[in-house]
Each structure stands twice: as structure tokens, then as C-alpha cells.
Amino acid sequence: MPSLLSHPAVPLALAAMAGRRLVPPPLLAAGVGLSLLPDLDGIAFLFDVPWHSPFSHRGLTHSIAFALLCALLVSLQAQRLKADRLRAFAFLAVSMASHGLLDACTNRGGGVSLLWPLDNTKLAFGFRPIQTAPLSLERLFSGEGLLVLQSELLWVWLPLAALVFGVRLLQRLLPAHWQTLEQALLAGSAAEQQRRMR
Numbered sequence: 644m645p646s647l648l649s650h651p652a653v654p655l656a657l658a659a660m661a662g663r664r665l666v667p668p669p670l671l672a673a674g675v676g677l678s679l680l681p682d683l684d685g686i687a688f689l690f691d692v693p694w695h696s697p698f699s700h701r702g703l704t705h706s707i708a709f710a711l712l713c714a715l716l717v718s719l720q721a722q723r724l725k726a727d728r729l730r731a732f733a734f735l736a737v738s739m740a741s742h743g744l745l746d747a748c749t750n751r752g753g754g755v756s757l758l759w760p761l762d763n764t765k766l767a768f769g770f771r772p773i774q775t776a777p778l779s780l781e782r783l784f785s786g787e788g789l790l791v792l793q794s795e796l797l798w799v800w801l802p803l804a805a806l807v808f809g810v811r812l813l814q815r816l817l818p819a820h821w822q823t824l825e826q827a828l829l830a831g832s833a834a835e836q837q838r839r840m841r
């Protein structure tokens with residue numbers, strides 16, 4: 644895995660691009676939480692779960708299907724997240740699914756069950772530039788941790804920061820277009836609110 648510091652980079656970048664109106668703080672907090680959730684399966688190491696089991700580390704909790712299911716369940720609380728259900732679902736699904744996709748770009752760790760339940764094979768991308776973070780804290784706080792941090796800055800934070808910069812620049816250059824898009828994306832909230840008031 645990339646370290647726990649870097650998985651939230653995706654929801655944070657999405658929120659920085661979309662702004663607080665589209666991604667209010669409660670929705671962002673839920674996205675950060677879901678981006679970290681898949682690694683709870685690290686508990687599998689305590690129980691010697693076989694590597695090819697869906698319940699092993701990087702198994703079903705890292706799949707795209709599980710991310711969609713969790714996003715669906717959390718988006719039922721859209722009102723508390725200050726968003727409409729569709730927007731909350733989309734944001735949460737991307738935030739959580741990005742965890743498995745980032746893990747599949749790490750140079751060690753044996754792949755991720757991205758396609759579970761269709762296929763339990765642990766998959767990794769051909770291009771794996773991110774240094775795998777060690778699970779032991781002792782190793783993480785050694786020189787190895789510094790290498791992990793460097794590779795995450797280069798391959799996770801830097802590309803996302805460039806993307807945020809590019810999108811923010813476009814928003815400034817084309818303010819009318821951005822406002823139209825923002826209004827269209829916010830229209831779902833207004834419609835949902837009206838339905839609730841009826």
C-alpha cells in the first residue's frame with residue numbers, strides 16, 4: 644500500500660478541484676474515511692488468512708465492487724453529508740476505489756483483488772512506480788519510510804497537485820462555463836431538498 648498519509652490525497656484533490664459547495668466538509672471527511680477503510684483488512688495477518696482468500700489483505704475490501712457498495716450505503720446518509728445522494732455516491736465511490744487502484748501501482752505486495760467477486764485474482768498494473776509502504780511501523784520510521792514518502796510525493800501528490808492546479812486555472816479562465824457546470828451538479832441537491840419538504 645501507499646502509506647496511510649497518501650490514500651486521502653485523492654478525496655482531498657477532488658474536493659480542492661470541486662470546491663466546498665460541491666464537496667462540503669462532511670462529505671470530504673466521509674471520503675477520507677472511505678479512502679482508508681480497505682486497509683482494515685490488515686487484521687487478516689493476525690489470523691493467518693491464506694493470501695488467495697478474498698478475506699486476506701488486499702482482498703475483497705480493496706475491490707471496486709466493495710467500494711461501490713460502501714459508497715452506496717454511506718450515501719444513504721447524504722443529508723448529513725450536506726450533498727444529494729448521487730453526488731455523495733460518486734465522490735465516495737471514487738475516493739474508496741482509488742485505494743485499490745493506487746495499491747495496484749505499488750512495486751511490491753502481490754496485487755489487489757480489484758475485480759472481486761467476478762475474479763479473485765490479485766492484479767497489479769504493468770506500471771508500478773510507487774514504493775510499497777512496509778506494514779511494520781519500525782521499518783516505516785526507518786530509511787525505508789523516507790523512500791516511501793519520496794515516491795508518494797513524486798507519484799501521488801505531485802500529479803494530483805498538477806491536476807488541481809490545471810482544473811483551478813481552467814475554472815478561472817472559463818468562469819461562466821464553470822458556474823453552469825456547478826449549478827447543474829448542485830441541481831440534484833435542490834431537487835432532493837424540495838422532495839423532502841413535500
Ligand SMILES: [Zn+2]
Binds near residue numbers: 742
Ligand atoms: Zn491497501
